[in-house]
Amino acid sequence: xxxxxxxxxxxxxxxxxxxxxxxxxxxxxxxxxxxxxxxxxxxxxxxxxxxxxxxxxxxxxxxxxxxxxxxxxxxxxxxxxxxxxxxxxxxxxxxxxxxxxxxxxxxxxxxxxxxxxxxxxxxxxxxxxxxxxxxxxxxxxxxxxxxxxxxxxxxxxxxxxxxxxxxxxxxxxxxxxxxxxxxxxxxxxxxxxxxxxxxxxxxxxxxxxxxxxxxxxxxxxxxxxxxxxxxxxxxxxxxxxxxxxxxxxxxxxxxxxxxxxxxxxxxxxxxxxxxxxxxxxxxxxxxxxxxxxxxxxxxxxxxxxxxxxxxxxxxxxxxxxxxxxxxxxxxxxxxxxxxxxxxxxxxxxxxxxxxxxxxxxxxxxx
Numbered sequence: 001x002x003x004x005x006x007x008x009x010x011x012x013x014x015x016x017x018x019x020x021x022x023x024x025x026x027x028x029x030x031x032x033x034x035x036x037x038x039x040x041x042x043x044x045x046x047x048x049x050x051x052x053x054x055x056x057x058x059x060x061x062x063x064x065x066x067x068x069x070x071x072x073x074x075x076x077x078x079x080x081x082x083x084x085x086x087x088x089x090x091x092x093x094x095x096x097x098x099x100x101x102x103x104x105x106x107x108x109x110x111x112x113x114x115x116x117x118x119x120x121x122x123x124x125x126x127x128x129x130x131x132x133x134x135x136x137x138x139x140x141x142x143x144x145x146x147x148x149x150x151x152x153x154x155x156x157x158x159x160x161x162x163x164x165x166x167x168x169x170x171x172x173x174x175x176x177x178x179x180x181x182x183x184x185x186x187x188x189x190x191x192x193x194x195x196x197x198x199x200x201x202x203x204x205x206x207x208x209x210x211x212x213x214x215x216x217x218x219x220x221x222x223x224x225x226x227x228x229x230x231x232x233x234x235x236x237x238x239x240x241x242x243x244x245x246x247x248x249x250x251x252x253x254x255x256x257x258x259x260x261x262x263x264x265x266x267x268x269x270x271x272x273x274x275x276x277x278x279x280x281x282x283x284x285x286x287x288x289x290x291x292x293x294x295x296x297x298x299x300x301x302x303x304x305x306x307x308x309x310x311x312x313x314x315x316x317x318x319x320x321x322x323x324x325x326x327x328x329x330x331x332x333x334x335x336x337x338x339x340x341x342x343x344x345x346x347x348x349x350x351x352x353x354x355x356x357x358x359x360x361x362x363x364x365x366x
């Protein structure tokens with residue numbers, strides 16, 4: 001038998017002598033059916049070739065509904081695609097734009113007042129001087145240009161403006177709850193009485209922006225640029241401004257309850273009438289702050305805030321500590337008579353052996 005011979009059926013057994021009874025053939029594994037295997041391989045190759053041909057074909061253009069052909073005011077334009085379209089000055093007021101795609105479109109001076117544009121895509125779109133006084137919940141504006149747009153009273157909850165140009169845009173009384181404003185360029189933008197609670201605005205540029213009476217509770221403004229910004233009577237309760245730049249910012253009448261300003265650069269800020277209750281000021285630059293509470297000035301060392309420096313002042317007889325930041329400071333062994341610790345931040349402070357005689361202590365804000 002030649003070497004390498006394959007059988008398609010059971011191989012023959014040894015020859016037997018004439019008249020000898022038949023010997024049972026030992027059971028062996030069935031040989032590979034090469035004909036069936038070759039057929040299966042050819043079928044798989046055909047399927048792979050068809051898939052590659054389909055990938056090489058140009059994409060099939062899906063026809064849009066006829067209603068998308070002529071965008072107009074009050075139109076039903078849900079899920080229509082206007083990618084890179086020239087819609088300069090178009091009037092879409094009152095239109096239904098839910099899920100529509102305007103990526104890269106030119107909407108300069110367009111009228112989108114009263115639109116319903118939930119989940120619409122305006123990424124990289126051009127919207128300077130556009131009227132955006134409509135509803136844009138969860139809409140995407142990443143990298144879009146909204147320079148000078150009018151968005152007064154608009155609804156932008158959970159909208160994403162990351163990397164967008166919002167310079168001089170008017171968001172007065174707008175709803176920007178949990179909006180993403182990461183890295184936006186928003187110099188001189190207007191956010192008067194806007195609701196930005198829970199907004200993510202780290203690394204944003206808000207130089208000269210107006211946040212007067214804005215609601216910024218729990219907003220995240222890490223490393224944001226707020227130089228010369230107006231924060232008159234703004235609510236910054238539990239907001240995060242760590243490493244933010246607030247040089248010359250105006251916080252007159254602002255409310256700072258447990259506001260985090262760790263390592264913030266805030267020289268020459270105006271604090272006239274501001275309410276500071278347990279702010280986190282670790283290593284913040286606050287030199288030259290006007291009308292700051294006395295405990296804040298007593299806690300400065302080289303222009304930076306240090307709770308340990310304030311603790312030294314307490315040891316020297318200073319007692320006006322209402323709302324002060326004494327976190328991680330050591331008051332161990334001190335006897336403090338007549339001190340005002342109302343709403344002071346004492347988390348992590350060393351109070352071992354401290355005697356508080358006739359002191360006001362209310363650890364929680366009611």
